[in-house]
Amino acid sequence: MNLERPDLTGIDPDVLAYIEALEAALAGGRRPRAVTPVADDEEPPELSEPTTTRNVITLSRGGMIKRTPRHLYGRQRRSGMGIFDLELPDDDVPAVLCVLDESQMALAFTSEGRAFRLPVAELPQAAVRSRGQSITRWVPLRSEERVVALLPDQGGAQVALVSERGQVQRVRASFVSPHMIPGMRFHDVKNGGPLIGACWTSGKDDLFIATQQGLAARFPEERIHDNGSLGIRLERNDGAVGIVAVSDASLVFLLSADGKGALRAMEGFAANKMPGVGGKVALKTERLTGLTVVTPTDDLLIISRLSKVIRFQAVEVPQKTGVVQGVVCISLRSDEAVAVAAAGM
Numbered sequence: 001m002n003l004e005r006p007d008l009t010g011i012d013p014d015v016l017a018y019i020e021a022l023e024a025a026l027a028g029g030r031r032p033r034a035v036t037p038v039a040d041d042e043e044p045p046e047l048s049e050p051t052t053t054r055n056v057i058t059l060s061r062g063g064m065i066k067r068t069p070r071h072l073y074g075r076q077r078r079s080g081m082g083i084f085d086l087e088l089p090d091d092d093v094p095a096v097l098c099v100l101d102e103s104q105m106a107l108a109f110t111s112e113g114r115a116f117r118l119p120v121a122e123l124p125q126a127a128v129r130s131r132g133q134s135i136t137r138w139v140p141l142r143s144e145e146r147v148v149a150l151l152p153d154q155g156g157a158q159v160a161l162v163s164e165r166g167q168v169q170r171v172r173a174s175f176v177s178p179h180m181i182p183g184m185r186f187h188d189v190k191n192g193g194p195l196i197g198a199c200w201t202s203g204k205d206d207l208f209i210a211t212q213q214g215l216a217a218r219f220p221e222e223r224i225h226d227n228g229s230l231g232i233r234l235e236r237n238d239g240a241v242g243i244v245a246v247s248d249a250s251l252v253f254l255l256s257a258d259g260k261g262a263l264r265a266m267e268g269f270a271a272n273k274m275p276g277v278g279g280k281v282a283l284k285t286e287r288l289t290g291l292t293v294v295t296p297t298d299d300l301l302i303i304s305r306l307s308k309v310i311r312f313q314a315v316e317v318p319q320k321t322g323v324v325q326g327v328v329c330i331s332l333r334s335d336e337a338v339a340v341a342a343a344g345m
Contacts (some may be wrong), residue, residue, distance in 0.1 A: 033148050050071065052071050057299060062089070062092040064135070070343060078316040081330075086307045094303045100150070111194070112194065115194045155200035161186060161198050162231060162242070162243040163196060196239070197243045206247060216269070217273045218272065241288050246266045248267045249266070255337055258336065269321075281323045299345060303339050304330065306334075
């Protein structure tokens with residue numbers, strides 16, 4: 001039966017994107033991927049991997065959080081439509097995406113520089129495309145405060161923190177141990193603005209900071225002063241996006257708001273001797289929104305403003321040692337990519 005497509009002019013972008021995803025699946029002869037829990041007597045969706053205790057954690061700017069087993073996110077090809085995930089009110093958007101094992105403790109860092117420990121297993125587990133719960137059950141947020149990073153416990157020797165204006169400081173692992181006082185502050189917003197990112201380091205890594213304008217700086221973490229240092233010098237209309245620990249052998253995936261991404265090989269991005277210099281172009285983009293360190297065997301997860309998530313193999317993105325514009329990683333319409341995470345393999 002041939003059916004004529006109705007006029008979709010003026011339809012809500014969220015609904016339109018969902019319709020287009022279904023059309024793309026049907027055009028390719030595939031069953032549309034399930035976006036709601038299946039009943040006990042129904043055939044479950046095809047999995048991209050065996051069942052795992054690794055969980056994809058999605059957290060919104062407004063503090064809504066959930067965890068979903070990684071194996072429920074089917075692997076697609078790069079540039080696919082993705083599937084809808086965390087259901088949010090119209091005035092809220094996804095902000096943090098990460099993958100943690102349910103056996104781990106998570107370290108949550110807030111925009112005010114406070115840190116909290118929370119068991120991953122206690123976070124609300126829900127299906128793909130479902131609502132979360134407020135993180136304030138575990139992290140008592142203050143007015144205008146939000147969680148900006150979730151890290152696994154015991155991931156290195158130090159935690160590197162970066163603020164909106166590029167101020168960097170390091171925190172020894174012992175300070176965020178199980179004996180840490182909940183809500184202990186490690187950053188003063190008067191010094192560089194609110195905290196925007198965090199990463200584990202070995203204590204002898206280089207730090208790589210990227211900005212909204214696609215600029216980046218790389219320098220030895222050992223050059224950071226005990227009381228913190230300016231990591232990258234920024235123009236007034238720019239801001240830091242995140243921080244990762246790297247070496248010459250590292251690959252950094254850079255994500256732009258238009259859904260394009262690039263794999264920059266750090267062997268082609270020379271380190272400065274000291275922090276506090278101006279950035280060099282890392283990705284040609286109108287706005288960078290995320291970055292993460294990956295290996296060629298990793299999968300990548302990207303989430304959009306409308307909560308569309310795509311999972312694909314990092315090897316599908318060409319490795320580059322020089323400046324590039326990136327390749328399409330998620331197909332977007334009236335939407336933008338907001339966060340990325342390495343999903344493992």
